[in-house]
Amino acid sequence: xxxxxxxxxxxxxxxxxxxxxxxxxxxxxxxxxxxxxxxxxxxxxxxxxxxxxxxxxxxxxxxxxxxxxxxxxxxxxxxxxxxxxxxxxxxxxxxxxxxxxxxxxxxxxxxxxxxxxxxxxxxxxxxxxxxxxxxxxxxxxxxxxxxxxxxxxxxxxxxxxxxxxxxxxxxxxxxxxxxxxxxxxxxxxxxxxxxxxxxxxxxxxxxxxxxxxxxxxxxxxxxxxxxxxxxxxxxxxxxxxxxxxxxxxxxxxxxxxxxxxxxxxxxxxxxxxxxxxxxxxxxxxxxxxxxxxxxxxxxxxxxxxxxxxxxxxxxxxxxxxxxxxxxxxxxxxxxxxxxxxxxxxxxxxxxxxxxxxxxxxxxxxxxxxxxxxxxxx
Amino acid sequence: xxxxxxxxxxxxxxxxxxxxxxxxxxxxxxxxxxxxxxxxxxxxxxxxxxxxxxxxxxxxxxxxxxxxxxxxxxxxxxxxxxxxxxxxxxxxxxxxxxxxxxxxxxxxxxxxxxxxxxxxxxxxxxxxxxxxxxxxxxxxxxxxxxxxxxxxxxxxxxxxxxxxxxxxxxxxxxxxxxxxxxxxxxxxxxxxxxxxxxxxxxxxxxxxxxxxxxxxxxxxxxxxxxxxxxxxxxxxxxxxxxxxxxxxxxxxxxxxxxxxxxxxxxxxxxxxxxxxxxxxxxxxxxxxxxxxxxxxxxxxxxxxxxxxxxxxxxxxxxxxxxxxxxxxxxxxxxxxxxxxxxxxxxxxxxxxxxxxxxxxxxxxxxxxxxxxxxxxx
Numbered sequence: 151x152x153x154x155x156x157x158x159x160x161x162x163x164x165x166x167x168x169x170x171x172x173x174x175x176x177x178x179x180x181x182x183x184x185x186x187x188x189x190x191x192x193x194x195x196x197x198x199x200x201x202x203x204x205x206x207x208x209x210x211x212x213x214x215x216x217x218x219x220x221x222x223x224x225x226x227x228x229x230x231x232x233x234x235x236x237x238x239x240x241x242x243x244x245x246x247x248x249x250x251x252x253x254x255x256x257x258x259x260x261x262x263x264x265x266x267x268x269x270x271x272x273x274x275x276x277x278x279x280x281x282x283x284x285x286x287x288x289x290x291x292x293x294x295x296x297x298x299x300x301x302x303x304x305x306x307x308x309x310x311x312x313x314x315x316x317x318x319x320x321x322x323x324x325x326x327x328x329x330x331x332x333x334x335x336x337x338x339x340x341x342x343x344x345x346x347x348x349x350x351x352x353x354x355x356x357x358x359x360x361x362x363x364x365x366x367x368x369x370x371x372x373x374x375x376x377x378x379x380x381x382x383x384x385x386x387x388x389x390x391x392x393x394x395x396x397x398x399x400x401x402x403x404x405x406x407x408x409x410x411x412x413x414x415x416x417x418x419x420x421x422x423x424x425x426x427x428x429x430x431x432x433x434x435x436x437x438x439x440x441x442x443x444x445x446x447x448x449x450x451x452x453x454x455x456x457x458x459x460x461x462x463x464x465x466x467x468x469x470x471x472x473x474x475x476x477x478x479x480x481x482x483x484x485x486x487x488x489x490x491x492x493x494x495x496x497x498x499x500x501x502x503x504x505x506x507x508x509x510x511x512x513x514x515x516x517x518x519x520x521x522x523x524x525x526x527x
Numbered sequence: 528x529x530x531x532x533x534x535x536x537x538x539x540x541x542x543x544x545x546x547x548x549x550x551x552x553x554x555x556x557x558x559x560x561x562x563x564x565x566x567x568x569x570x571x572x573x574x575x576x577x578x579x580x581x582x583x584x585x586x587x588x589x590x591x592x593x594x595x596x597x598x599x600x601x602x603x604x605x606x607x608x609x610x611x612x613x614x615x616x617x618x619x620x621x622x623x624x625x626x627x628x629x630x631x632x633x634x635x636x637x638x639x640x641x642x643x644x645x646x647x648x649x650x651x652x653x654x655x656x657x658x659x660x661x662x663x664x665x666x667x668x669x670x671x672x673x674x675x676x677x678x679x680x681x682x683x684x685x686x687x688x689x690x691x692x693x694x695x696x697x698x699x700x701x702x703x704x705x706x707x708x709x710x711x712x713x714x715x716x717x718x719x720x721x722x723x724x725x726x727x728x729x730x731x732x733x734x735x736x737x738x739x740x741x742x743x744x745x746x747x748x749x750x751x752x753x754x755x756x757x758x759x760x761x762x763x764x765x766x767x768x769x770x771x772x773x774x775x776x777x778x779x780x781x782x783x784x785x786x787x788x789x790x791x792x793x794x795x796x797x798x799x800x801x802x803x804x805x806x807x808x809x810x811x812x813x814x815x816x817x818x819x820x821x822x823x824x825x826x827x828x829x830x831x832x833x834x835x836x837x838x839x840x841x842x843x844x845x846x847x848x849x850x851x852x853x854x855x856x857x858x859x860x861x862x863x864x865x866x867x868x869x870x871x872x873x874x875x876x877x878x879x880x881x882x883x884x885x886x887x888x889x890x891x892x893x894x895x896x897x898x899x900x901x902x903x904x
Contacts, residue, residue, distance in 0.1 A: 198852055198894050219852040222895030241852050241894070243798050243812045246872075264800035266872060285802060288854075296854040297846075298810070302803040329854075421620050423641035425662060426679040433675070435620045441888065445818075448825070448855065469674075475575055475596040475618050477665075477673045477706075478825065495643060496623075511818065514891045514898040517575050517618070518599030521891040 152414045152457065152500050159527050160416055168417045168438040169523040172200065172505050174208050176412035180378075181212050184367075184404055187382025190397070194238050196365050196405030197223040199506040204526035205409060206230030217365075217403040221251045228255065238362075240324075240403065242267060242283055242299050249274035261324060261362075263301050265312050272316035279321040280313045281362050282306040284347070286340045291328020291366065293451050300325065303343045307350045314356050322360030322398065323347045329406060330452065331366035334376050334384035341385075345392040361389075362401040369410025369503045372455050378407070406506040413505025415443065415522070419497045420473055431486050432468045434493065439472010439479040443504070443522035445511040447481040457500040460490035474517040529791045529834065529877050536904050537793055545794045545815040547901040549577070549882050551585050553789035557755075558589050561744070561781055564759025568777040571615050573742050574600040576782030576883040577790070581903035583607030586785075594742075594780040598628045605632065615739075617701075617780065619644060619660055619676050626651035638701060638739075640678050642689050649693035656698040657690045658739050659683040661724070663717045668705020668743060669828060677702065680720045684727045691733050699737030699775065700724045706783060707829065708743035711753050711761035718762075722769040738766075739778040746787025746880045749832050755784070783883040790882025792820065792899070796874045797850055808863050809845045811870065816849010816856040820881070820899035822888040824858040834877040837867035851894040 153173045160171060184193055194217040195209050201223060206216070210231035217240040218224045227237050234256025239249070242263040249260065253275035260275060262268050263283040271278055285300035301309065310320040325340040344361045351358050363385065368375040389397055421435040438444060446452040456470075467486035472479035481487075493499075512521040530550045537548060561570055571594040572586050578600060583593070587608035594617040595601045604614050611633025616626070619640040626637065630652035637648050640660040648657055662677035678686065687697035702717040721738045728735050740762065745752040766774055798812040815821060823829040833847075844863035849856040858864075870876075889899040 196852075201892070201895065218895070220895035222892075222897070226895065241850075243848075243850050245795070245797055245814065264798070266798060266800050270872070293855070296857050296860065297802055298848050298854050298857055299852075300802070301800075305801075305803050418622070420622055421641070421643060423643050423678075424682075425674055425677070426682050437622065441822075445890075471620075471675050473618075473620050475573075475676075477675050480673050480675055483673065495647070509891070510893045511890050513822075513888050514886075515578070515599075516887045518578065518595075518597040518603065520599070 151411065151502055155527055156414050159525065165416070165523065165525070167523065168415060168442060169525060170413050170415050170443070170504060170508055172202060172205065172409065172413040172524065172526045174204060174412070174526060177205055177208055177409055178212065180408045180412065181209060181214060183378040184402065184408070187378040188385060188400070188402055191363070191400040191402045194240070194401050194403045195408055196403045197227060198510070199405030200409040200413070201226050201510060202524055202526045203230060221248050224252055224255055224257055234258070244270065246270040246274045253278065259321070262309060262313065263299060265309055268309055268313045268316060268318065272313070272318055276317060277319070279319040281322040281324045281360055282309045283324045283326070284340065284343050286325050286327055288328035290333030290336045291331045293329035293446065303347050306347050310347070310351055310356065310358070311354060320351065320356055320358060322358045322362060324362030324364060326364035327366040329366055330368045332368055332375055334380050336366065337363060337385045338388040341388045341392050348398070359399050360401065361398045362403070365403040365405050365407065367404045367407025369406050369506065371503045372453055410503050410506040413508070415501040415504040415508065417499050417501055419493060419495055419499065422494060430467070432466055433471060434468045434489055435471050435473060436499065437473050438522065439474060439481060441474055441476065441479055441513040441516040442472060442519055443508040443512040444472070444481060446507050450482055450484055453482065454504060455502040456487065456489065457502060458490055458493050459497060460492045463490040463492050465489055466491045474519065476517070528788065528879055532904055533791050536902065542793070542900070542902070545792060545819060545899060547790050547792050547820070547881060547886055547899055549579065549582065549786065549790040549901065549903045551581060551789070551903060554582055554585055554786055555589065557785050557789065558586060558591060560755040561779065561785070564755040565762060565777070565779055567774070568740070568779045571617070571778050571780045572785055573780045573782030574604060575887070577786040578603050578887060579901060579903045580607060582786060598625045601629055601632055601634055611635070615778070621647065623647040623651045630655065639686060639690070640676060642686055645686055645690045645693060645695065649690070649695055653694060654696070656696040658699040658701045658737055659686045659724070660701045660703070661717065661720050663702050663704055665705035667708055667710030667713045669707035669709065680724050683724050687724070687728055687733065687735070688731060697728065697733050697735060699735045699739065701739030701741060703741035704743040706743055707745045709745055709752055711757050713743065714740060714762050715765040718765045718769050725775070736776050737778065738775045739780070742780040742782050742784065744781045744784025746783050746883065748880045749830055787880050787883040790885070792878040792881040792885065794876050794878055796870060796872055796876065799871060807844070809843055810848060811845045811866055812848050812850060813876065814850050815899065816851060816858060818851055818853065818856055818890040818893045819849060819896055820885040820889040821849070821858060823884050827859055827861055830859065831881060832879040833864065833866070834879060835867055835870050836874060837869045840867040840869050842866055843868050851896065853894070
């Protein structure tokens with residue numbers, strides 16, 4: 151939701167064009183909520199969700215660790231004050247020369263999900279710690295989870311044995327239950343898989359110590375979502391159920407859950423029209439769309455709350471579209487969005503819950519439109 | 528296809544990381560083919576397809592006009608040597624202050640598709656010429672055409688009458704048959720609609736003169752497409768059929784058809800793996816994906832030809848994915864892509880037909896990855 155600080159900023163600064171405003175107080179609240187919900191888990195913030203320097207500096211100062219997807223993100227985390235020991239290179243898809251650069255920067259924790267990646271890490275970062283990502287089904291997640299990352303648990307056993315054979319430290323298992331995961335029980339099956347891999351490796355004399363439980367923690371969009379504490383309780387119960395009183399070290403990687411609700415995009419209504427006199431829906435065109443930062447509206451996956459100055463007045467179902475000359479740049483059409491009938495050209499709207507996965511997704515210049523500006527306050 | 532000039536450039540320069548190389552000779556050939564195919568139509572290049580300054584300068588020097596989606600694109604076209612008279616502000620969604628800026632730059636031709644937009648143009652660009660876009664069904668197009676742009680023909684009559692009433696010059700009708708349109712007959716129904724609007728306006732004493740037939744001209748990807756000359760013949764036949772010997776002025780707006788086959792992206796195989804021993808498909812991960820310039824693989828709409836050093840060897844169906852930590856960053860999965868079994872980590876591949884709708888679609892920094900670099904030779 152738009153905090154008073156964000157509203158005051160917008161009222162005072164009156165920035166022209168669409169922009170994101172992020173309130174650091176909310177980020178700090180979210181960090182503290184995660185720390186309280188899972189006090190024994192290390193927090194590795196998923197930098198890709200929002201790599202704004204101010205966000206990274208705040209989280210570094212609060213003691214966060216960082217889950218990085220690329221060398222550029224590793225450099226940003228270091229720049230923000232994190233040490234290399236607090237950084238995980240969490241992308242399972244890495245060029246060997248990038249692994250070498252990360253290694254040279256001191257990073258020693260790497261994600262893998264196949265023997266081929268283990269071989270690269272062994273060559274480029276000898277002695278590093280690796281965790282193997284296992285596949286999950288992503289049920290309950292609102293952002294589609296594909297089979298892109300991870301392997302089946304039986305293959306993870308081979309991957310970690312190979313890591314061990316090549317002189318790496320086979321340190322554990324990771325998984326991801328799918329982004330915007332609203333089922334607090336979604337972690338249970340994957341934790342069971344982790345335990346299975348732990349036991350299989352123990353039989354081979356290899357002691358795993360780490361379960362990286364990934365992200366997936368949601369932001370509140372239009373529907374209520376469970377609080378961090380509910381996730382903490384469910385996850386802790388699963389860990390106890392499967393690992394008994396020999397709990398492993400654990401990591402969580404919140405991204406959306408850390409910054410999503412800390413940001414609000416201010417946008418402008420550029421046009422309101424109908425396609426024919428009989429059209430059941432009005433078309434509302436904003437100055438931001440799928441290529442300007444709202445990429446997660448792809449297939450209408452994420453449905454953002456939109457606040458207008460006319461809320462409370464009578465509404466009409468609207469198709470909402472972006473400003474580009476691209477016919478695919480439509481945000482909500484399959485399920486039209488109710489907006490006040492009095493909404494008109496030139497009105498400002500606030501798109502809430504946009505602190506994560508917006509600025510960096512914005513296209514560099516599609517239709518000559520500049521990338522989404524961001525203010526972190 | 529990769530021309531010898533492109534291959535020589537890549538062999539000599541060995542650029543690191545993914546990049547697009549555009550061969551201006553092909554752009555010039557395409558321009559000449561369009562001019563020959565439709566000698567009586569004015570060519571307005573759709574700048575959004577590829578706004579590289581070298582491309583715009585070449586086309587300006589060849590006599591092209593420019594279809595611009597924003598003030599930034601108008602400024603690029605002017606910078607490239609076009610005069611304002613050769614520029615159309617073809618986006619139907621414009622802020623009033625942007626219309627005023629275009630008007631101040633001398634642009635006098637504007638697209639509209641509703642009365643609300645006409646009112647903005649009348650206030651911000653008094654006396655300008657406007658054409659009204661009508662809806663088409665987009666059948667036969669490979670890139671999805673939504674109802675985002677245009678209105679039904681009966682509404683177009685009201686829109687153009689209102690333009691006339693507000694002191695604008697109601698100049699004609701535009702439409703778009705859908706991008707990557709492979710049916711040369713797709714223009715016929717829309718030309719009939721245009722004629723219907725011409726006649727209705729004539730009955731009111733308003734003489735329209737222009738039919739803007741939009742873009743949609745395809746690039747050859749994996750399947751052959753008709754030549755520009757085939758489109759020219761079909762379109763000219765439709766114009767004659769509906770307008771008789773009183774042919775209107777016409778405009779075409781090629782974008783993809785002008786630059787698509789002039790560009791090739793060089794990419795690198797980052798990882799090849801399977802998810803389980805039983806997996807029917809290999810996964811091939813490239814250093815470019817949906818957020819690095821290949822946005823048109825959305826829903827697997829555009830299927831690019833991919834050339835490897837191992838072509839001709841035995842192939843296996845592969846899922847192809849991009850390098851980011853985003854599960855949606857998968858290019859081809861529903862219909863796996865046959866690639867040589869010998870393809871391996873570190874191999875370079877050429878992704879053909881990528882001269883249009885790639886560089887500017889690239890995200891500004893998702894996962895810390897820099898936008899797609901481009902070389903125009």
